[in-house]
Amino acid sequence: MASLITGIAAVVALDSLNNSLQDDIERNAKELLGADLVLNSTKQFEGEVVQAIDSNFSLAGEAELSSMVLFKNTGYTRLIRLVALQGDFPFYGELLTRPENAYEQMKTGKFAIMDDALASQYEVSSGDTIKIGNTYFPVAGVVTKIPGGGGLAATLAPSVYISLGELDSTGLVQFGSRINYSMYIKTNTEEETTQLIKNVEPLSKKYGYSYETVQARKEGLGRGFSSVYRFFSLLAFVALILGCIGVASAVHIYAREKRDEVAVLRCIGSSGWQAFAIYFIQIFILGVIGSALGAIAGIGIQQLIPVLFKGYLPMEVSFNISWTSLFMGFIIGTIVSVLFSMLPLVAIRFVPPLTVLRADSQATRVWSKTRMVAILLIIIFPLSFAAYQTKSWLTGALFFAGLAFALAALSGVAWLLLKTVKRFFPSQAPFVWRHALANLFRPNNQTQMLMVSIGLGAFIIATLNTVEQSMLSQVEFTGNENQSNTIMFDIQPPQKDGVVKLMEENKLPVNQVVPIITCRLSELKGKSVESLQNDTTDSVSNWALTREYRVTYRDSLHKSEELIEGELHKRISGKDSVWVTISEGMHENLNVKLGDSLVFDIQGVPLKVRIAGIRKVEWSEDPPNFIFVFPAGVLENAPQIFVTTTRIDDQQAANRFQQQLVMAYPNVSLIDLRLILNTVQALFNKLGLVIRFLALFSIVTGLVVLAGAIINSKFARIKENVLLRTVGAQSRHITQITLIEYAYLGLFAALTGVILSVGGSWLLTTYFFEITFAVDFLELVWIVAGIVSLTMLLGWLNLRDIVRTPPLQVLRKET
Known part of the structure; x- marks a missing residue:
């Protein structure tokens, strides 16, 4: 019973948690998104996009970028996610702050609010001052709940929120700044949402932005939690299999100890099936009781699991009892008790009456139909249950x-x-x-x-x-x-020498000074991006065609790169003079090979290039690393920003340098x-x-x-x-x-x-x-x-x- 209870409790607890998560996602999808439809772009939305939206719809805007923040009360600095909000966001769900009026205060004046965890970590309270870019912001309060935020997101990327109208005053919006824009739209009916999606979908392909619906957010969260559930459910599956082993082991020993009693029953006229039925009914009743207790224990444990997951989920998990999980655990436990006790109990049928007189008399091993059926069912049950837990016969079979x-x-x-x-x-x-x-x-x-x-x-x-x-x-x-363990980016060309000098004054090594140019594709293998988007037979992903690429130029390989095919990027005389290299994997996304042509739109100037080679890139090794690398002598006069890297091992030296950098160059961000x-x-x-x-x-x-x-x-x-x-x-x-x-x-x-x-x-x-x-x-x-x-x-x-x-x-x- 104890073996059964622990295995069934694990299965019921996790299945009940999964059902609660799915129900919460279904119920709170709009609250998690904050609107009926969200448009996302890496540049400000064109007028054509704004005109396509009905004026009767409610709109809210957001601009999100990475920036440094200086906490004036302590002098510490930190890279944060700066979120500039405009309008009545969110339309669904709640944005809760402490004090309650902090969000309204932020929207009406030059105030900032921040994630509660960030404020606690750096000992910031209401009334303290922080510096973002060129501007000082009094802190109006902290955010305790926001749609799509908090939890794990706040741990990895803590956020500071300001009014969108104050973003320009910070001086952070400069050439090369990576800013993500979002437009939140509230419609009146689902039919209006569907029609609006049809209106903006052609524009999304034309201008290279994306959109997210409530259903897409729901499916995305469902897939994410489903992967986690499958992993944890396999742990529950292992616990159940161990419980099966425990049941089989206990019944095996029990059956051997009852051989003398069975022999006596056989002597007074009992058949083998009657002897088998006596002990099978005992085990079955114990299995039913154990299954019921295990299912109830699983529901109890399910109330504890959300406490452990607190801080990882973007929403509150309900504590609702899943009757489906409870019933499933009871049925599975009963099946387990029957299946895994059947095989050891079958031997009782063949205990000879002579055992009463001769203790060494052994039961004859007979491969009866009952034994063969029991073995077959014992094999089928774990396989079927693994497939059920993973929602895939292939995955279940492989795990089994x-x-x-x-x-x-x-x-x-x-x-x-x-x-x-x-x-x-x-x-x-x-x-x-x-x-x-x-x-x-x-x-x-x-x-x-x-x-x-x-x-x-x-x-x-x-x-x-x-x-x-x-x-x-x-x-x-x-x-x-x-x-390198410290990276500075968004350095403007006039600031490059000053940042390098500041590093040298602090006796820090200048490991890399890398130019970065932003550009987009306008042609691929002689076809325009627009024609490729309209070609339904083309296999190139839309995101690969419309994304903003950040490229650099140099005449050598970085230590994180290896040339695996073709030649190094180069510039030669002639019509096709510029040959670039592309990272491994991206050549498959763009469906290009050596010698294929591309045309980049570099701040309005078209530049035709050809693929000279393919590089294998270890992206985590000494960043920054790039998808495309150009040869020197081509992009030097293009609008660009710089990234520089160094290594700082002493924390005090790091704090001192970061403070000097923020004060001298507030637009420069540091990782x-x-x-x-x-x-x-x-x-x-x-x-x-x-x-x-x-x-x-x-x-x-x-x-x-x-x-x-x-x-x-x-x-x-x-x-x-x-x-x-x-x-x-x-x-x-x-x-x-x-x-x-x-x-x-x-x-x-x-x-x-x-x-x-x-x-x-x-x-x-x-x-x-x-x-x-x-x-x-x-x-x-x-x-x-x-x-x-x-x-x-x-x-x-x-x-x-x-x-x-x-x-x-x-x-x-x-x-």
């Missing part, structure tokens, strides 16, 4: 195959370890150690089953731990190995990769807590399986240890033997799971996540030590009754 391989590997390694120990048995060791080790080979000891179940729990937690460590190490590796590293690391630590909590179901189920097997074998151990006491063994000897035996068992099981987890983690990180494999062996040692300790604790708790039982009571069979 992987789990089957893991179980087979665990069983094989456990068998090999036992054979190795038996082959090299320490015959010269003291009696206590020898007897404890020999107990692993005792008949009916279930050693291999225990090692598989506990080893699988160790395998899961060790694999999750190693994958998490690899992700963290990947971020740390990128931050530590890069030549501190160390701050990003710390933010991501803190995020991983929080997510790791959630993952460990959900993986705990598997571990607890594995421990329940262990405890169940230990308790079920108690009577056999009582008889064995009583015999030891009758020949002179003392209670302390029995305690030592038992604890050492369980130490062996826990150690072998943990080592089996952890060794396999290292190989499994390497495969996952290398081929699935495609990150650098990293393992923390100290944490793996702690996992092994924890499993060994828990196994010994369970063995000791089980031992107390054994030590207290009088030898004569067992010898006379009075128990």
Whole structure:
């Protein structure tokens, strides 16, 4: 029952959470978007776009860009997401502030409000002053809730909000500034929204902007949460499979202990089917009770999960009970109790009556139709359930195959370890150690089953731990190995020499000074972008045709680049004089190959180029990196901005330099990769807590399986240890033997799971996540030590009754 309860609780809790999320997304989609339709662009909207919108519709505007903010009260600086708002945003949902009038105050005057987390981190309160660009803003309050914001978004990109009318005063809107514009539209009916989409869709292709509807936001959130749900539901699936193993193990031991009773029933005329039915009904009733308790426990746990996820979701999760999940858990638990008890109970049918007279009489192994059907159903059930959990037969089949391989590997390694120990048995060791080790080979000891179940729990937690460590190490590796950890961008040409001089005055290395030119495609392989957009047979994505490209020029490869095809970018004499290189992957998006032509619109000036080569780019290594790289001698006179990079290892030096940079060049933004590293690391630590909590179901189920097997074998151990006491063994000897035996068992099981987890983690990180494999062996040692300790604790708790039982009571069979 305990095995069943933990497995079913995991399945019900996660399925109920998923149903609540889907219901909340369905109900709150408009509140999450804040409008009926949102238009997004990297440039200000053309008059034609504004004219296409009915004047009866309510409009609100937003401009979003990255900027530095200086907190005047502390002198600290921080890269933030600056959001300039105009109009009555949001039309749906709530924008809550503290104090309540802070948002209205921001819209009517030169005030700013900011995310609550940002204000707390930098100790900013209402009335304090911050500097954004050239302008000082008093802080009117903090934002506690905003449609589409807060949660994880606020952690990674904290926001400061000002009125759109004050944006120009900051001096941040300059040539080359990357600004994203949004127009929020509120219609009166869904029919008006549909008609408006038809009106603006041709314009979106023409001017290269995008739009988002309530349905698109709903589907996007649904897909995101669905991916998370599938991952966590697989953890619940593993817990359920462990529960199945626990059910099968417990019923197997129970059935063997009832052989004598079955033999007596057979002697007085009971048929094999009647004997089978007696115990099957017992197990079925226990399964129904366990399933009901597990489903109820799962609903209770579901109330706790949203608390763990708090801060990661852009909306509040309801605590509604999912009756569908409750019913599903009850049905699945009942099926599990029937399926996984059927096979071990089938053997009861073939217990011979002679067992009453001869204890060594064995049941005949018959491959009956019942046994074959049970085996077939036991295979089909996990496969079907995995497909149901992942919503894909292929994914379910692959996961089922992987789990089957893991179980087979665990069983094989456990068998090999036992054979190795038996082959090299320490015959010269003291009696206590020898007897404890020999107990692993005792008949009916279930050693291999225990090692598989506990080893699988160790395998899961060790694999999750190693994958998490690899992700963290990947971020740390990128931050530590890069030549630069500080990037300054949006530097105007007249400011370049001044910024470089400021770096030199602070004794900072000038690692890169990179020019950046913004441009768009106007032709591709001799066809205009407009004709390609209208060609329904063309496979080039619209975003690749209409996006704004940021390119640079140089005559060499950057350290993060490798030329994998063609030649380096170059300039030659003749008609086609400019040859550029393109990044790997983007040539597939644009469907271009070596020698193909493109025409770039560079601030109104067309420039024809051809593809000379394809570069492989490690985007995370020493940014900035680029899709297109031009040769020198072509773009030097084009309007451009500069990016420069350096490395700062001392925090005080970093604070001092950032303050000087903001005061001298307020439009220049600075990215501190160390701050990003710390933010991501803190995020991983929080997510790791959630993952460990959900993986705990598997571990607890594995421990329940262990405890169940230990308790079920108690009577056999009582008889064995009583015999030891009758020949002179003392209670302390029995305690030592038992604890050492369980130490062996826990150690072998943990080592089996952890060794396999290292190989499994390497495969996952290398081929699935495609990150650098990293393992923390100290944490793996702690996992092994924890499993060994828990196994010994369970063995000791089980031992107390054994030590207290009088030898004569067992010898006379009075128990």
